[in-house]
Each structure stands twice: as C-alpha cells, then as structure tokens.
Amino acid sequence: MLRFVLRRLGLLALTLFAVSVLIFSITQILPGDVATMILGMQATPQDLATLRSQLGLDQPAIVQYGKWLGGVLQGDLGVSTRFQRPVTEVLAPALRNSAVLASAGILFAAPLGLALGLICALRRNSPLDYAISSVTIFAAAMPEFVTGGLMIIVFSTWLGWLPPFAGTGSARTLAQSVSELILPVLALSLVILAYILRMMRASAAEVLDSSFVKAALLKGLDRRRVIAFHVLPVAIGPTLSVIALSIGWMAGGLVIVESLFGYPGLGRLLVFVIRNRDIPLLQSIALIIAAVYAMANLCADIGQRMLDPRVGTK
Amino acid sequence: MNARAAPVGVEVLAPPVFGRRYGLRLAVPVAIVAFYLLLAVFGPMAAPYSPTDFNTGPPLTGPTQLHFFGTDGYGRDVFSRVLVGARSILLLSIVATLFGVSAGCAIGMISGYRGGFVDEALMRLVDILLALPGLLLALLILTSLGPSGVNLVIAITIVFVPKSARIARSAILPLRGLGYVEAARLRGARWYSIVFRELMPNVLPELAVEFCLRFAYALLLISSLGFLGFGVQPPTPDWGLMISEARNYVSIAPWTVFFPALAIGIVVVAVNALADALSSTGERRAAQYL
Numbered sequence: 001m002l003r004f005v006l007r008r009l010g011l012l013a014l015t016l017f018a019v020s021v022l023i024f025s026i027t028q029i030l031p032g033d034v035a036t037m038i039l040g041m042q043a044t045p046q047d048l049a050t051l052r053s054q055l056g057l058d059q060p061a062i063v064q065y066g067k068w069l070g071g072v073l074q075g076d077l078g079v080s081t082r083f084q085r086p087v088t089e090v091l092a093p094a095l096r097n098s099a100v101l102a103s104a105g106i107l108f109a110a111p112l113g114l115a116l117g118l119i120c121a122l123r124r125n126s127p128l129d130y131a132i133s134s135v136t137i138f139a140a141a142m143p144e145f146v147t148g149g150l151m152i153i154v155f156s157t158w159l160g161w162l163p164p165f166a167g168t169g170s171a172r173t174l175a176q177s178v179s180e181l182i183l184p185v186l187a188l189s190l191v192i193l194a195y196i197l198r199m200m201r202a203s204a205a206e207v208l209d210s211s212f213v214k215a216a217l218l219k220g221l222d223r224r225r226v227i228a229f230h231v232l233p234v235a236i237g238p239t240l241s242v243i244a245l246s247i248g249w250m251a252g253g254l255v256i257v258e259s260l261f262g263y264p265g266l267g268r269l270l271v272f273v274i275r276n277r278d279i280p281l282l283q284s285i286a287l288i289i290a291a292v293y294a295m296a297n298l299c300a301d302i303g304q305r306m307l308d309p310r311v312g313t314k
Numbered sequence: 315m316n317a318r319a320a321p322v323g324v325e326v327l328a329p330p331v332f333g334r335r336y337g338l339r340l341a342v343p344v345a346i347v348a349f350y351l352l353l354a355v356f357g358p359m360a361a362p363y364s365p366t367d368f369n370t371g372p373p374l375t376g377p378t379q380l381h382f383f384g385t386d387g388y389g390r391d392v393f394s395r396v397l398v399g400a401r402s403i404l405l406l407s408i409v410a411t412l413f414g415v416s417a418g419c420a421i422g423m424i425s426g427y428r429g430g431f432v433d434e435a436l437m438r439l440v441d442i443l444l445a446l447p448g449l450l451l452a453l454l455i456l457t458s459l460g461p462s463g464v465n466l467v468i469a470i471t472i473v474f475v476p477k478s479a480r481i482a483r484s485a486i487l488p489l490r491g492l493g494y495v496e497a498a499r500l501r502g503a504r505w506y507s508i509v510f511r512e513l514m515p516n517v518l519p520e521l522a523v524e525f526c527l528r529f530a531y532a533l534l535l536i537s538s539l540g541f542l543g544f545g546v547q548p549p550t551p552d553w554g555l556m557i558s559e560a561r562n563y564v565s566i567a568p569w570t571v572f573f574p575a576l577a578i579g580i581v582v583v584a585v586n587a588l589a590d591a592l593s594s595t596g597e598r599r600a601a602q603y604l
Contacts, residue, residue, distance in 0.1 A: 018442040029458045138579075141586040143534045145541045146575045149557050153568040164565060252449030256538055260561065270450075271542055274457045286454060290446050 005302060012294050019290045020072070024065050027279050072287065078280035082273070087284050091266075095288070098258070098265035102250050104181060105189035110243055113193045114236065117200025121208060121235075122227070132197070140194035144256040148187030152260075155183060166261040188257045192246035199242040204235040237304040244300030248293040339591040346584035353397065354404040361394035366549040370394075374567040384569040386560060392570055395551035396577050402546050403553060404581075406463055407532040410470035414532075415525050417471065418478025423517070425479065426486035427509045437483070440476040448473045452535060453544065461544045469539075470532055481524050485517040519592075526589035530582055537578050553578050 071078060077087035120129045139147070156164040166180040207213060208231060216226045254267035262268070266285060273281045363370045371381055373389040383392035425436040443451065452469040459465040486509075489495065498512045514521075539545040540554025548555065553574040560570035 015441060015445050019445045022442060022446070023454070026454045026458050137587060137590065138583050141530060141534075141583045142579050143538050143541075143554075143582065145538065145554070145557055146579050146582075149561075149564070149571045149575045150579075152564055153572055157565050157568045248447045251447040252538075255449060255453070256541065259542060259558070270453070274453065274544075282457070286446070286450065289450055293447055294445055 001305065004305065008298050008301060012298055015294055016287075016291060019294075020069060020287060021065070023283055023286045023290070024068065025061075027283055028061055068283070072284075077284040080278055080281045082276045082278040082281065087280050090269075090281060091284060091288075094264060094266045094269045097263065098254055098267060101181070101184055101188060101258070101263065101265055102247070102254060104185045105192070105250060105253075106243070106247070108185060109189035109193040109196060109246070113196030114200050114239065117197040117239070118204050118227075118232070118235070120197070120201040121204035124205060129201075133201070136194035136197050139190045140198070142191070144187050144191065144253050145260050147190050148183065148257060148260045151183050151187060164261075166263045184257050184261045184263055187260065188250060188253045191253065192243075192249060195242050195246060195249075196239060200235065200239045203238045204231060207231050207235045233307045237307045240303045240307070241297075241300045244296040247296035251289045251293060339587070343584040343588035343591060346580065347588060350400060350404060350581045350584075353400040355401075357397035357400045361391075361397045363391040363394040365390065365395040365398040365551045367391070374563060374570070376567070377569055383573040384567065386556070386567070386570045387563060392556075392573055395556060396553070396573050399551040399553045399556065399574070400577070402463070402550060403533065403536055403540070403578075406466055406470075406536050406546075407529060410467045410536070411474065411525060411529045411532045413467065414471040414474025415478045415521070415528050418475040419482040419521055419524070421475065422479035422482030422484075423486050423509050423513060424506075426483035427490060427513060428505060429490075433483075436479070440479050443472070443476040444480075448477075448531075449535060449538060452539060453542070456539065456544045461547060463546060466536060466539065466545055470535055473535070474528055474532070478524060478528065482517065482521065485520045486513055489513055489516060523589055523593040526585060526592055530585040530589060533578070533582050533585060537582075 068078070075088070077091070079085065080087050080090050083090050116132055120132050123129050152164045155162045162183050163176075163180050164183075166184050213226060213230055216230050217223065221230075251267075254265060255270055256267070257263070258265045258267035259271055266288070270282070270285050273285065358365075367390060369389040370391045371378075371385050371389055373385055373387055375381065375385050377384045381391050381393060383396060386392055386395070421436060425433045446454070452473050455469040455472055456465055459468065495508060495512055498508050503512070536545060537552075537554035540552040541558045543555065543558065545554060546552040548559075556574040557571050560567065560574075564571045
C-alpha cells in the first residue's frame with residue numbers, strides 16, 4: 001500500500017511537471033507580451049526594451065521557464081501584470097470563494113447521489129427508478145449555464161425567492177449570503193449529482209447481484225447489515241473515481257457558473273485574466289486547477305484500494 | 315437487448331429511460347437530432363427577420379405574433395436568432411467531433427495494437443493532456459490562438475484526441491491476440507492494414523457510441539465557450555453568447571434567456587439519449603467523458 005501511494009505521488013509530481021511545461025508553452029505563444037501589457041501601447045521601444053530586460057523577457061524561453069518554476073516551488077507566483085500586486089495576494093480571496101462554492105457543491109451532490117443511486121439499485125425498474133433515471137439523463141447532459149439560466153428564470157424572475165447574482169457584496173446577513181449561494185451551487189452540482197447517481201446505481205446493482213452478497217443473505221444476515229457493510233464499501237469504490245472526476249469537471253463548471261452569477265471566484269478571475277492577458281496570474285490559476293484535479297484523482301485511487309482490497313491485486 | 319450476455323438473475327443495466335421499448339428509445343432522439351440538422355440547413359431561410367437587424371420591433375418585448383420568441387435588448391428578433399444560430403454550433407460540433415474522434419481513435423488503435431515503446435510514449439502524452447480539465451484546456455488553446463470558428467475546431471480536437479485514444483485503445487487490446495489478427499500477420503499484412511482493415515470493423519460499434527457521446531460533449535463545450543465569449547464572435551448569432559448577452563436583463567425579459575437555453579438543452583439531451591440507446595452499458599460509458 002505504501003509503495004503504491006509513493007509511486008502514485010511520484011507520478012503525480014511528474015504529471016504536474018509536464019503540465020507546467022504545457023501551460024508555460026501555451027502562454028508563451030500568446031500574442032502581445034507582458035511589457036506591452038504593463039506600459040500600454042504608447043510606450044517607446046527603449047522603455048519596452050528596458051522593462052523586458054528587467055523582467056527577464058529577453059532571455060530564452062527555457063531560462064524563463066526555469067525561473068518561473070523555481071519561483072513556483074518556493075511559493076512565489078510572480079506579480080500580476082494587471083493588478084500590479086503579487087499573484088498570491090490576488091489569488092487568495094478568489095481561491096477561497098471558489099473553494100466555498102465547490103465544496104458546497106460536492107457536499108451536496110456526493111451524499112445525495114450515493115443515496116439516490118443506492119435506492120435506485122435496490123428498487124431496480126420500479127417507477128421511482130424510472131423517474132430518477134430519466135431526470136438524471138436530462139441533468140447530466142445540460143451545460144451549467146443552461147440549467148443555471150433556467151433556474152434564474154424560475155426561482156428569481158418568476159418566484160422571486162432567490163437573488164439572481166451571488167457574492168456581489170450586497171449581502172448583509174448570513175442568511176442572505178447563504179441564499180445567494182443556493183442557485184450557483186445547484187447549477188454547479190446538478191451535472192455531477194447525475195453522474196454520481198448513475199455510477200452508484202450501476203455499481204451497486206452489480207454488487208447486489210454478486211455471489212458474495214447472495215451468500216451473506218442466504219446465511220441469514222440482516223438485509224440492512226448486508227447493504228451497509230457488504231454492498232456499500234464495494235459499490236462506492238468505482239463511484240469514488242467518478243466523484244474525483246467530478247472535481248475536475250467542477251473546475252470547468254466553476255468558470256461557467258461564476259461567470260453566470262457574477263461570483264468573485266477563481267473561474268471568473270480566469271476569464272478576466274484571459275481577456276486582459278495577465279500571464280503570471282493565468283499560469284498560476286491553470287497550475288492550481290491542474291494540481292487540484294490531479295490530487296483528487298490520486299485520492300480516489302487510494303480510497304478505492306482501501307475500500308476494496310481486491311483492486312490492484314490481480 | 316443484450317439478452318444473450320446476461321446470465322440468469324442478472325438484469326441488464328441499461329438506463330430505463332423512455333420505458334423498456336428499445337425502438338422508441340432510439341427513434342425519439344434520432345427524430346430530434348434530424349430536426350436540428352434540418353434547422354441547421356434551412357433555419358436561415360425560415361427566419362422571418364435578419365438575425366442581426368436592430369429594431370425589428372420595440373426592444374425587450376415578450377413573445378407576440380410578430381416575434382414568436384420576443385425581442386432582445388437591441389430589438390433583434392430572438393426567434394430568427396435562434397433559428398440562424400443552429401447552423402454554427404451544429405456545424406462546428408460535427409466537424410470538431412469528426413476530427414477529434416477520428417484522430418484520437420486512430421492514435422488509440424495504433425497505440426493499442428503496436429504496444430511497446432510506441433504505446434508507452436503515446437499514452438504518457440495522453441496522460442499529460444488529460445491532466446487539465448477539458449474546458450480549461452480548450453480555453454487555454456483559444457487564448458493563444460484567438461477566438462474564431464476554425465480555432466474552436468482546433469481546440470476541441472485537441473481536447474478530444476486523448477480521450478478518444480484511450481477508448482479506442484482499450485477496445486483494441488482484447489482483440490490483439492485473436493486468431494484472425496494472427497492470420498493476417500502471418501500472411502504478411504502490414505500493421506496499418508491490420509489495424510484499419512482487420513481490427514477497426516470489429517470495434518466500429520464502440521467507436522460509434524464514442525462519436526455520439528463526444529458529439530454531445532462538443533455541443534456542450536462549444537456553447538459554453540460561446541457563453542464565455544470565446545466562440546463565434548458577434549454579431550453572428552450563437553446560442554451560448556445570446557444567453558450571456560441577455561443575462562443582465564433576465565429579470566425583465568426572461569424569454570431572451572429561455573429560448574436559446576431551450577434550444578441548447580433539447581439538442582444536448584437528445585444526442586446524449588441517442589448515445590445511451592446505442593450502448594447497452596450507459597452508465598459506464600457516460601462516466602468516461604466527465
């Protein structure tokens with residue numbers, strides 16, 4: 001087990017290194033360089049040259065990459081060209097806001113998806129199962145801005161229950177902040193809720209039909225005990241990887257949902273940064289998202305091995 | 315369906331959407347997709363107004379007999395814009411999916427058949443591309459290339475190649491050692507002839523499902539990128555962009571958001587349902603494209 005974890009950690013580091021190269025090279029071919037962004041269009045060529053050498057932009061790409069990576073490893077992400085402040089300072093509040101949104105989404109979608117998936121598997125082909133499965137096929141397919149937009153129309157425009165924007169700073173009380181979060185969280189987690197549910201239904205159904213569950217039932221164990229201690233741990237295994245993939249999916253979802261609701265998180269910052277060609281900030285955000293995504297996948301693999309000892313022993 | 319593979323007591327795991335009737339499960343989505351394709355071809359001719367004309371009526375008026383879907387903030391006819399918008403998103407999605415899935419499947423099949431160093435190198439490359447979530451990778455590529463239809467196709471293709479490669483590779487792997495492959499090899503067939511003439515016909519059903527799922531994802535990605543402003547540029551009508559443009563007056567003119575949202579929603583659901591009907595193990599497949 002320890003060897004497995006260590007090997008996967010090594011692979012993770014390698015992948016992140018490769019991703020950092022990928023991100024760096026994509027941002028290198030961006031039109032318009034940092035010096036022009038800082039000084040504006042009216043800058044003289046001399047000023048531009050001076051600033052470029054100050055920033056090290058006149059050095060070969062490989063040297064620049066080395067410097068950037070060295071900085072990143074020491075926690076120095078550089079200076080945002082747009083905000084003229086350290087990247088870490090700009091990122092911190094956005095990262096916190098996004099973390100709130102994303103964890104609320106996972107905390108909502110994962111338990112609900114697992115529970116509903118198990119119920120569907122236990123009552124396969126019942127009207128309830130048909131109803132839930134039909135709804136999920138719709139929910140899973142829709143882009144977030146479509147479901148979010150429709151929810152805004154229903155809950156905000158027609159019913160007037162919830163505010164159509166979130167995190168705008170207009171909320172005064174805790175209740176107001178919470179009500180602002182409801183629609184974005186729903187829009188963000190509907191897709192992953194559907195996936196978790198469908199995966200859980202499939203894997204729980206498979207486990208329920210397996211011989212070890214039948215044996216447990218036939219030797220007279222209580223049905224509830226069998227479901228809780230025999231079925232659940234094994235059935236959750238494959239679902240965990242879907243939950244981990246969902247975290248990666250959320251990185252994309254956050255960009256959409258935050259833009260839709262005007263929520264001041266990482267996703268909206270990313271769109272802003274791309275529009276303004278703020279390269280240091282752009283590199284950092286992409287790297288953070290890749291790191292979170294990779295770690296989520298790693299956790300899922302480790303979790304699956306711990307829950308189901310058969311995995312990986314073949 | 316799939317009755318031959320199901321042992322006694324094991325129920326088929328296909329999602330029971332649209333009841334148990336397989337024919338209906340296939341026919342309804344096919345009809346909807348066909349309708350959208352017709353819309354893409356004939357939509358611009360059927361539009362009562364030019365989609366870019368300002369002041370076809372008073373701005374932000376609700377659905378009337380003159381404007382079935384109402385008008386937007388510039389007084390443009392939402393119905394015409396929805397009709398005309400079908401062409402760009404469907405065309406871009408189909409082209410991008412064709413490129414991405416064919417390239418990915420070719421790479422995956424070659425990688426799976428050849429094995430060894432080629433396989434190892436290609437799959438590590440795939441891992442790196444998969445380390446970034448799809449939308450983020452597409453955004454980064456579009457950032458460096460600039461937003462346009464062609465670049466959108468390039469970005470989606472790059473996003474799709476690694477995923478399709480994995481699917482095709484795992485479809486090929488169990489077939490590698492089979493007798494007919496061996497026979498082809500012994501009679502001196504080259505590797506590309508074995509991959510594309512012996513192996514490919516046998517995994518074609520899987521590749522068809524892959525194409526369908528990926529097409530649904532392309533619709534989702536392209537409309538999302540349009541929504542963020544990185545897709546088709548204004549004034550060309552684009553469903554995603556229409557929603558983000560109308561976002562700020564959703565409280566006074568909900569129809570400007572509602573109808574484009576409906577247009578995207580229906581086609582994406584239909585293509586997904588089609589992929590589900592084509593594959594008997596919908597859940598496992600669906601999880602692959604997250």
